[in-house]
Amino acid sequence: MSQLPERTDVVVIGGGVIGNSIACQLAEAGVGTVLLERGALGSGSSGTTAGVVRTYFPGNPLISSLAVRSLAAYHAFSERTGTDLGLRRIGLLVLFTDEHQVQDFRDTQAAQQAAGVDVELVTAAEAVRLNPLADERTILAAAWSPEAYACDPAAIVRGYATAAQQAGAILRTETPVTGIDPDGRVHTPAGSIRADTIVCAAGPWAGTVAAMADVHLPVTTYPVDMLLTDTPDSAPRSALPMTIHPSSLRIRSWGDRILVGMGRPAPDETRQSWLQRVSHHLGTTFPALAGDGLEYGWSGDLDVSPDGMAFIGRDPSRPFLYAAGFSGQGLCQAPAAGEIIRNLVLDKKSWTDTAGLSAARCLSGSVEAG
Template identity: 30%
Template sequence: MPGPTLAHFESDLRLPDRVDVVVIGGGIIGASTALELAERGLSVLLCEKGQIGAEQSSRNWGWVRISRRDPREVPLMVESMRIWEELEARVGRKVGYRRTGIAFCAGSESYLAKLDRWRRHLAPHGIESRILRGREFDALMPGHKLRLKGALYTPLDGRAEPQWAAPAIAEAAQRLGATVMTSCAVRSLDIAAGRVAGVITEKGRVHCSAVVLAGGAWSRLFAGNAGLNLPQLKVLNTVMRTTPVDGPDTALWTDGFAFRKRADGGYTVASGDENVVDLVPDSFRLGLTFLPAYLDDWRSLRFRLSGRWRVEAAQARRWRPDEMTAFEACRILDPAPSRRALRASWAALGRAFPAFQKADVVQSWAGMIDVTPDAIPVISGIESVPGFHIATGFSGHGFGIGPAAGRLMADLVSGTAPLVDPSDFRFSRFTDGSKVRPDSGY
């Protein structure tokens, strides 16, 4: 099933012999990193095995939110909000960003109290967030039929268009001199004297002194070939889009569904409480590592045995630079959406907002979210491989935080003062005895 329609992007055609930095992966994280580095005057090659933004960066909900994040992500998201405000002027193309607010609904007083407690994480940053009840919520969501105790509402939250953002950012990097190659998989690192000396792509070797792996759901496989055990699994989320309908401008999450208005007047709609976890060999290799995360979020996870087991079991976990890789065999990860999730969320939305019964579903798709055991990303240099850096594992939060994650990664690569304290995102947290688990902030 075809995924979302992406904004046009014109690839470069000639692979450079040498650059300062190679970025692997053309999603919003990789594109933002490339733009930041190019703005600092570094020569950059961005390699994408398929098309820019074709996987999770174009398949997400399009939310740009600070509310209900893991508290460890909040300082970085504060910076990302600032970047989003000026992004269209900076890149010279539309990304669809608008500050419209997001409401997280609560059907019980106990959950509403949790949402109220979460607000304390915004207080040090002077960001408004409040609990809405009754008529206040009715005014924000006219025509709703929800039965609620209240909602957490953060006016600073907003939305952008996932199909526009990564291509626009990559094109801006290109205009500043970065080389951006699509349909060009990086097969492996080139290591000399114990540190990064370049990469080997399917189209040839490129010399460089630094590499950033921003490969999303593919990062664990690439890192494993480099001798690193990156604890990362994939979670499938299903999304649909509708024809235009007269509905709320503010995005909403509740049990059963979530939505946000699109630039075309339609809506992006998804299940508010279902994510599919395909059982694969890595599910068992990493089972104990992910156990706290499973226990923390078990109500929203649906485990299944599917064809993904066969696909991933057949993938080579180590290969030579002259061998064809899984990255070339699958240019774009385009999983089938969950029909169950589509039916359930659409029915729930129609009951809660009768106006949506006049709309039609015109497209649906699914995407693979790259998740870590503590549901926050790795944005880190790798001590055991000098010159190698990883930016991955954004656990469904990557689109909104992507521009600031790219800036922080560029700080680490270039050796400048980091945008925020990067210690929570260090790769070594998985091996240094740290307590690795999600933090809901309640």
């Protein structure tokens, strides 16, 4: 393990897509940056998702605005660096099964479009045209957003990590943080380093890392399993869009197979019961998949906030910043999150009001800048 430098402007803790985006943008702004990752780059939540970047997040225009900005940044990054991020447009289809979901969409569509989201309400028949595996009889309508892309999360992490290093950042893997002193000294098995500012981007471990600095960050872990099933002969040759059902069931094409997600068994639920529940929703919504065997794909832990929206901000009493609790949406927000953190370090205003992203919203009685 390489010896750490004695000091730096910023230590970023966490080497997933969020941490590498932050390190890249700080280093390119001329900020001395050292990133510390407890394992391999991208070995946490970044490799756990369904590998889709999208701009539409129902009910939350603020998240959508971050996602819109992030998608544009991915395209610009790929063009600027020549890095292939695996971006391939597939679109997003959100199915509605009752009237209040349709009304909620209508109530928020203007705010979503103001945030830059391309999304429209489509009929059940149009939804089935977009995803022919869906059963029109089970759908009232759907939201269709064409700006959703399959991507390669590992390539995104590698791309930002490479750009960060080229800009002067130091990246250290297999270097877990074991302690944080009040003066900003960060301890690891490879030695200690003092930073003017610490940024916590540690994903599922963010709460633990923050506690080392005597900061309360209400991030918990949520385990997920991703499943695979065979593509039926009736499926179209073109890729299926990412399709989300109100039950939280989601599917999309995955090579020549279909990726299926719906969380993981509840604490009081056996794995077999959960698989039966997934199979039931799958067969009801997508009849052509009824009876097909579900195979294990991969699993992991997501970092989750109490309200499902990321924490991006600063502690009010010390130079400790955070970007965590992305609740499975980190790939969609990483470039924007990195930009916000960079601006906080440089004491610059961001393009939008980011106060609502502060952890203060979930900490009763606290007041926090952000």
